[in-house]
Amino acid sequence: MFKYAACSGGSYLDPQGETLARLVIANHYNERLNLGIDYRDLIFVQGVSHGIGTMFKALCDGKNSFLKPDDTVLISSPVYSPYNTIMENLELNIFSIPMDPQTGLVIGDLDKLLSEAPENVKLICLIDPNNPTGFTCNEEFLKKIAEFAKQRNALIVSDEVYSDFFLSRKKTIMHFARERTIMIGGRSKIERSTGLRFGEFIIAKEAQKYISENILKGHLDIAVDLMQLLIFAKAPGRIRGEFQHVTFVTGPSQYLGVSHVIFGGDDRNEYLRRVRVNMENFYEILGMQYNKNLYYACFDLTEIPGNTKKDIEPEELFYGLAKKGVVLIPSNLFFSESDRKKRDYRTFARGSIPNLTFSNLQKAARLIKEYMTG
Structure with missing residues (x-):
């Protein structure tokens, strides 16, 4: 295990993730959800929580940050409470879509609710399947959110760590707003391996290009594109890339994780x-x-x-x-x-x-x- 888990030797691992491990995870998503991605569309993070923190750091850090105090984030309610806390601490406004916690359905008319959203909605956060309710978003909801995001040219971040519990689910927001969606997934829940700290950003090439050149244009700091910005942001400190070489998920975590996927x-x-x-x-x-x-x-x-x-x-x-x-x-x-x-x-x-x-x-x-x- 020591020899083949890429933890020996004098070199740091790839901050984006080991190629073999990314190949396995990309194939998993293609088989499950037909996402049409490859290993270059993944960045490994130390669990989905690290991914969430990295995302807000990338969007809110620096003088040219994309999100500034009083900008608005659209999110469902109820939602995993750290999202609310993060946005309150960053002085972001929250526009919530109320969901019935016992059915997972929108309370009220979604079209009317979206028409009432402030003009400065810049980010849409989906937690799909949802924590704390355990429900998935239906396709009608996803299509309307995708259309709203296109109208506002908003970025979409979709936390999908519970996705593999719903084998019949074949569509995610990425199928309807591929060019503007950053998906976050992970192994910890379905594999019961929370100790591995192994998750991933999934960003299709269309999104890498569109988000870099349109949504985040002028907000990348010294990064050349979205992927580099996220690799910089997942390191300790600010988003200038000083410690990017140590942002890799440890070798044992990657290879134990993909072993779960292959053999489990x-x-x-x-x-x-x-x-x-x-x-x-x-x-x-x-x-x-x-x-x-x-x-x-x-x-x-x-x-x-x-x-x-x-x-x-x-x-x-x-x-x-x-x-x-x-x-x-x-x-x-x-x-x-x-x-x-x-x-x-x-x-x-x-x-x-x-x-x-x-x-x-x-x-x-x-x-x-x-x-x-x-």
Whole structure:
């Protein structure tokens, strides 16, 4: 392993990723989603979280940054809460598309919502499949977002780390807005390998050219194009490329990761089967409708049938469940500030379902049901 995992010798690895590893990952995406990419369209990062941070650093760092305070980012609500925190810290405005956390569908008329978006929407962030709801965006939604992005000449960043859980899903935003989309993916969730820290930017050649020459024209700092800008940005410090030579994903992580992809098919299929069984049983025990979301469940504790705790403070609900041995993530801050002004989301919880054993999953669901109805 030491000899062949590219961790020995006196040379640094390719900051973009080892060619063999990128060939494998590009082939994976082509087989799964028919993206029509090759190894030159990938940049490896140390997990999707590193990719998210790198992206905002690339877009917001320096005097000629693309995003400046008071620019607007369009994003769904609820959404993985660090996105909200990052944008608040960068003083960016958020225009949110409200989604029903228990169906994954847009609340209201999408055309009307998009028509109300500010003129200065410069970035669209999609988390598809979504965290915390576990739903994918349907094709009608993606087509309308793509058309809106073209009208505003906005950049699209699509976080798709949960994509491989939805094998029937064949279309992503890249199929409808290829020239302006930066996709972020990773191995950690589907391969259960969070310790490898191995993810990737997927950027088709059309997007490399269009984003560099149009959307980010004048905002590349000293980088010659988008790909170099991202390699610079994923290093420590600013975006001037001083430490680009150490931005590579470690050799063992790359080669263990691609080994999972090549040899782990049977294990992935069994894992997906268990995830579906867990999800179905979780909702069945709670007495709530299951709408085919995967990995996460985002739901209102007070809407569990037979609930007797309507008058208890939300914090006390989560504390009471924790004392029973069930830790759920309060989901209030996954919702945008504008959504939180319209409704109290403090009783919403996110449950991470896949990695519990079947017996522990059943036990947790029964404890939630008993506590909320007792």
